[in-house]
Amino acid sequence: MKRREFLKRILTIAGISLIGGKGNVYGESPSDLSQRAVKSTGNIANRKNWLKYEALKDKQKPKEPYAVLVDLTKCIGCRRCEWACNEWNKNPNKPIKEFEESKDKKPSVFDKIRRTSAGAFTVVNRFYENGRPVYVKKQCMHCTEPACQAACFVDAFKKTPHGAVLYNPSLCVGCRYCMIACPFDIPAYEYYDPITPQITKCTMCFDRITESQIPACVEICSADALRFGPRNEMLKLAYETINKNPERYIPHVYGEHEAGGTNWLYISGVSFEKLGFPKLDKNPIPSYSKNFLFTVKVLEIIAAAPLVWGAYYMISKNRKKKESQDVQSNEKQ
Secondary structure, X not given: OOHHHHHHHHHHHHHHHHHOOOOOOOOOOHHHXXXXXXXXXXXXXXXXXXXXXXXXXOOOOOOOOEEEEEEOOOOOOOOHHHHHHHHHHOOOOOOHXXXXXXXXXXXXXXXXXXXXXXXXXXXXXXXXEOOEEEEEEEOOOOEOOXXXXXXXXXXXEEEOOOOOEEEOOOOOOOOOHHHHXXXXXXXXXXXXXXXXXXXXXXXXXXXXXXXXXXXXXXXXXXXXXXXXXXXXXXXXXXXXXXXXXXXXXXXXXXXOOHHHOEOEEEXXXXXXXXXXXXXXXXXXXXXXXXXXXXXHHHHHHHHHHHHXXXXXXXXXXXXXXXXXXXXXXXXXX
């Protein structure tokens, strides 16, 4: 067994032990995690998109990165974007009719503010402003300078020239620093896959946009709430839309500057803070953490060898002890 694989398994087991019975760092209860168990296995989107990136990285570089513009005043909460995302990425899914009908059901999926999970790369939440519903799609924001990438000491994340942030599961050791670093609480983890758990998140449909297609969620949106194109064009469209309808929108494009800028942009008629968006300044998250993370990486490099050796020693010692007990037991018989 390679050292990396050994370390990965040790960390995986430790992670499962840490969450057992107490939920996780996001405050999810054991029942929440249990419900996510059925959604957390067999994910292929990460690997598929990473292989696509590896095949294209020296061959295809767009003139500028792409972006998705979300107009929250147009979203009707049909959740068809959730269905399309699941369908394209081979995540657990239900008939599209159930997504559409869920909007008016009681109890409703909108009764609780949801976050993305291992088997759901995007979710739509509902807020209210002056008694009227406002629907908010949530997914990876694909930051210009990703905090997840900066926090990852094995370089399992990559910001692509297309704008998408991708994840390589074969490098991941399961530390989940990326989950802590993300200011938008996006990366999810396959807690109930004990052998090869992955981080999962939206890939911006990298495999589609590199084939001149648009992301699956954008393609299915019949309310014209999602638009896709070069980031500069989407910013221009956002400000044109706001300026033509100043009574409908607040003068703010979320994602233009937040955390150094993102490749998902939002316009809204309601303050973004009221809709669950974190208030962030223009500084990229890595600018706050790079010195600390550098220290952590150095310590990890120094500490890795003795930790692995210590774990291997303890396992060998316990195995010999058990073998000795088995021999004594057989002799008595």
